[in-house]
Amino acid sequence: MFINTLQISTKRVNSSLSKVRTLSVSDKRGIAGGHNKMTEHQRNYVINHINKFPRYKSHYCRAHRNEQEFLPVGTTLPLMYKLYNEETPKKDCVSFSSYRKIFLTEFNLRTKAPKKDTCNKCDTFQAKAQSTSSIEEKQLLKSEHDAHLLEAECARKQMEADLKEAFENNELETLTFDMEKTLPLPRLTTNIIFYKRQLWLYDCGIHSGKNNKAVCNLWIEGQAGRGAQEVGSCIKKYVKNNVPETVKRLILWSDSCGGQNRNIKIILMFKCVLEENPSLDSIQLKFLTSGHSFLPNDSDFGDIECALKRQQKLFSPEDYANVIKGCRKRNPIEVVFLEKNDFVGTGNIEKLITNRKKDVNETKINWLQIKEIKIQQDKPYSIFIINMHNAPDYSEINIKKRQGRPKNVDNHIIFLNNLEPLWPRGKPVAQAKLDDITSYLHLIPAADQPFYLHLTGDAILEEDIDGYNVAALDFELESGSD
Incomplete structure (x- = not known):
């Protein structure tokens, strides 16, 4: 049966059995080394090639103190291997599987930027449900998960209701805002660009519920960063230029990014917006549930x-602006370029108020649990918060100093007139990035080169995949889920 199944001869079986009986069988596979075995020279060449690619860290991961780094967005293993193949003599090339093995074993690199779109709570519920065999515990986890999903759905429906009401009510405007992922400058197809750092172009998108119009506010990292004060500056400029005086209430919806949206800096910016627009009675800032925060801006960014x-080649912010303006025929997106004078900071205001960690009832405040923040024209020193959408009552935080009186007691002076230029001389970029830009300046048309020649570098700034220069962050890094 054995011989007929394998279709081999009796002589071959007898020969093998006799060798086994005499213990003369030995495994000689691989003794010759194999004709395609990778040499040390080939291995070192692959390592040197991978080291050519710039890498970044993520500010989201710094709290975990790991050493993982990230390759630029769009840099994938197949692309890296393709570039390796093009510049390596055919006789010295290793296979893709060998290249991939070296990448995975010798480097702590990721080919994709970290995502914050997945919901930590949903992932936790799923992991716990899979790891437990207790029916009672599974039922408890399911009920908690259902409550979380219900909360997310409630926030989404409330946002839709606010957008609809803004369209129908002349005294209400609802805006949603979000930061698009960083856009690289220049955008080239030349192979050398994959080994070099590029300049970031930032886009703060604002979408109006009153007219369903989208505005993209653009600036480069050589002008400003992308923290809370930059986001607040974009909204301040938008409200001044686009919100009519008939509007009494302004509602803002955003995701739950604590660094950009839920902190004292952006609230102080909105205090200034109230003073600059006396027709406004109040501003409400509402947050979608983390991991379930799909905004109208996401559709704009998708287009x-x-x-x-x-588009294969883009050399300047104006080139990106032309693409954005023409990305759709119906309801086109408006583009606004921000100048360095548009970015203002709240440093002086923070010295004149007290950023209290408790409300007026001495209840501790957790900014990451806040679902809505409200400020009013008639109460300049109060911040009203709730930790659940549609909650009946707000908690009040008083930010006025208790001891003594501020030098300037007029409310308009304390807030609006104490704004300071955030980056009066522009914001430098990392020196290593500036060196890379200089090295491929010859690939950029002469008409666009002055734009890059005006950049300044700083050797202290640390590279970040998310577009942040960590040494100059204007908010504390988050340590985990909200």
């Missing part, structure tokens, strides 16, 4: 990114 896929 932009689809249009960018058809």
Whole structure:
């Protein structure tokens, strides 16, 4: 049966059995080394090639103190291997599997930027449910998960209701805002660009519920960063130029990014917006549930990114602006370029108020649990918060100093007139990035080169995949889920 199944001869079986009986069988596979065995020279060449690619850290991961680094967005293993193949003599090339093995074993690199779109709570519920065999515990986890999903759905429906009401009510405007992922400058197809750092172009998108119009506020990292004060500056400029005096209430919806949206800096910026626009009675800032925060801005960004896929070469912010303006025929997106004078900071104001960690009832405040923040024209020193959408009562935080009186007691002076230029001389970029830009300046048309020549570098600034220069962050890094 054995011989017929394998279709081999009796002589071959008898020969093998006799060798086994005499213990003369030995495994000689691999003794010759194999004709395609990777040499040390080939291995070192692959390592040197991978080291050519710039890498970044993520500010989201710094709290965990790991040493993982990230390759630029769009840099994948197949692309890296393709570039390796093009510049390596054919006789010295290793296979893709060998290249991939070296990448995984010798480097602590990721080919994709860390995502904050997944919901930590949903992932935790799923992991716990899979690891427990207790029916009671599974039922408890399911009920908690259902409550979390219900909360997310409630926030989403409330946002939709606010957008609809803004369209119908002349005294209400609802805005949603979000930061698009960083856009690289220049955008080239030349192979050398994959080994070099590029300049970041930032886009703060604002979408109006009153007219369903989208505005993209653009600036480069050589002008400002992308923290809370920059986001607040964009909204301040938008409200001044686009919100009519008939509007009495302003509602703002955003995701739950604590660094950009839920902190004292952006609230002080909105205090200034109230003073600058006396027709406004109040501003409400509401947050979607983390991991379930799909905003109208995401649709706008999706149209932009689809249009960018058809563009191979972009050399300036104006080139990106033309793509954004033409990415859709119906309801086109408006583009606004921000100058360094548009970015203002709250440093002086923070010295004149007290950023209390408890409300007026001495209850401790957790900013990451706040679902809505409200400020009013008639109560300049009060911040009203709730930790659940549609909650009946707000908690009040008093930010006025208790001891003595501020030098300037007029409310308009304390807030609006104490704004300071955030980056009066522009914001430098990391020196290593500036060196890389200089090295491929010859690939950029002469008409666009002055834009890059005006950049300044700083050797202290640390590179970050998310577009932040960590040494100059204007908010504390988050340590985990909210």
